[in-house]
Amino acid sequence: MGNALSSWFHKESLSPVVLVPPLFERPYFATRSRMAESSYDLLFSKLARARLFEMYFEEAGQVMASLILQPADDPRVDVTACVRAPFDGETPEGFTGEAVFRWQRDAMDPNTFMDVTVASSDSPFKLRACTYDATRGIGVFTVLPLAPNKRAKAAEDAKLGVRYASTNFTVGTTVSPLQYAPSNLWVPSAVWMAGKAGPITAGVQFKSAGMNYLMLELFGEGNWSYAVDYGVGGKGPLDPSFNFCVEVCDNSKLVASYYHHLVVQRRVKNPFELNEVVGITNYVDLGFEFEHSKYRKDTGSQLPRLQVAGSWQANKNVLMKAKLGSGSSGLVLILKSWWQPSVTLSLAAVRDHFQGKTKLGFGLRVENFGGVSYERVDPNYVMLTPTKQHIAEGIMRETGKRPMLQQDGSSASLPVELRRPDDVM
Structure with a gap:
């Protein structure tokens, strides 16, 4: 009897619980092929x-359906497929599709991989492969069109590349071996270099204009880009951060941008939740972009483009986004169910200010790509149930005050969606 009463009182004094919802878009998914691309194109908060x-x-203006599937027996393999159709359904030429079959050497290390792309484009079959030695920081990659419809497109798409990447410095180059060069030498189609010192990241990139006269392009027709970024905060979704970037793109336009990722706690007022649930983590993203193009004789003066946007993930099922810009403005509502497989529905409405038209769009995504439920947790997030409820010791400074989430634990034990990515540039 005494043990039963003791157990009952202990149950009533459970530690406060904070719900930490998974992210709608897995942060590592967008960067898992980064070793086969220019580092410059991924730095400076461009992906965010x-x-x-x-x-x-x-x-907007179309219907989109996509699949992201991974067999449970072999997490090193997955397939992604996407089909897009015009919203009016009257132009069959507007139907496009793409499927990617991917294999990577290690399920937890996406930097060595091979994939095959099948698409309704000028390069319907394309092979991409990459190997990266983390101990030396050296990687080699290739992109090969297998059955191109156009010879010129094949020469443009075929690439060989080599890179060096560390925590604070990266440099790399790609060549297009099928493009004609008068000197019979492979000349770089792209060269990039970037470095980081404290909160400042700077980089430069050169992209060939397709002439393959190296010296002429370097000092004339080639496209140079420069960027400098000031950012503070961690890379993980649970780490608040901000980035301010100024970039000169292709010798023709100036882009200034600001991006801010906020992790906030709000109270839960839901009668269906348990009494010990005191708060929930929300993810709020804010940003603006200002773009000014250089005057060109062929296009005339370019009006500056300005846009601001914000997104709010209220819980694990609802995400809302809005943007206001000189070219277009829009609203998006995304709903996600965490079944197995999970289903995501998106509704978009975008107003084109130049055409004076409002376009509607609908998206459907189905995925079973790992991380639907948490497998490992940080010591500060002790898993209570498989529904993303975590005990957070010490989150309440005072009863009734806004809960504060501690984040000083090891990120290695967090679920994949919430881990910090590695620091390799």
Whole structure:
């Protein structure tokens, strides 16, 4: 009897619980092929800003359906497929599709991989492979079109590349071996270099204009880009951070941007939750972009482009986004169920200010790509149930005050969606 009463009182005094929802878009998914691309194109918060300003908004005017599937027996293998159709359904030429079959050497290390892409484009079959030695920081990659429809497109798409990457410095180059060069030598189609010192990251990139006269392009027709970024905060989704970037793109336009990722706690007022659930983690992203193009004789003067956007993930099922810009403005509502497989529905409405038209879009995503439920947790997030409820010791400074989430534990034991990525540039 005494043990039963003791057990009952102990049950009533459970530690406060904070719900830590998974992210709608897995952060590592967008960067898992980064070793086969230019580091310059991924640094300077470019991926985060593309996700904020473009993802889901780009579905306006069309219907999109995609699959992301991974067999449970072999997590090193997965397939992604996407089909897009015009919203009016009257132009069959507008139907596009793509499927990617991917294999990587280690399920937890995406930097050595091989994939085959099948697409309704000028390069319907394409092979991409990459190997990266983490101990030496050296990687080699290739992109090969297997059955191109156009010879010129094949020469443009075929690439060989080599890179060096460390925590504070990266340099690399790609060549297009099938493009004609008068000197019969392979000349770089792209060269990039970037470095980091404290909160400042700077980089430069050269991209060939397709002439393959190296010296002429370097000092004339080639496209140079420069960027400098000031950012503070961690890379993980649970780490608040901000980035301010100024970039000169392709010798023709100036881009200034700011991106801020906020991790906030709010109270839970839900009668269906347990009494010990005192708060929930929300993810809020804010950003703006200002782009000014240089005057060109062929296009005339270019008006500056300005846009601001924000997104709010209220819980594990609802994400809302909005943007206001000189070219277009829009709203997006995304709903996600965490079944197995999970299903995501998105509704987009975008107003084109130049055409004076409003376009609607609909998206459907089905995925079973790992991380639907948490497998390992940080000592500060002790798993209570498989539904993302975690005991957070010491989150309440005072009863009734806003809960504060501790984040000083090892990120290695966090679920994949919430881990900090490695520091290799």
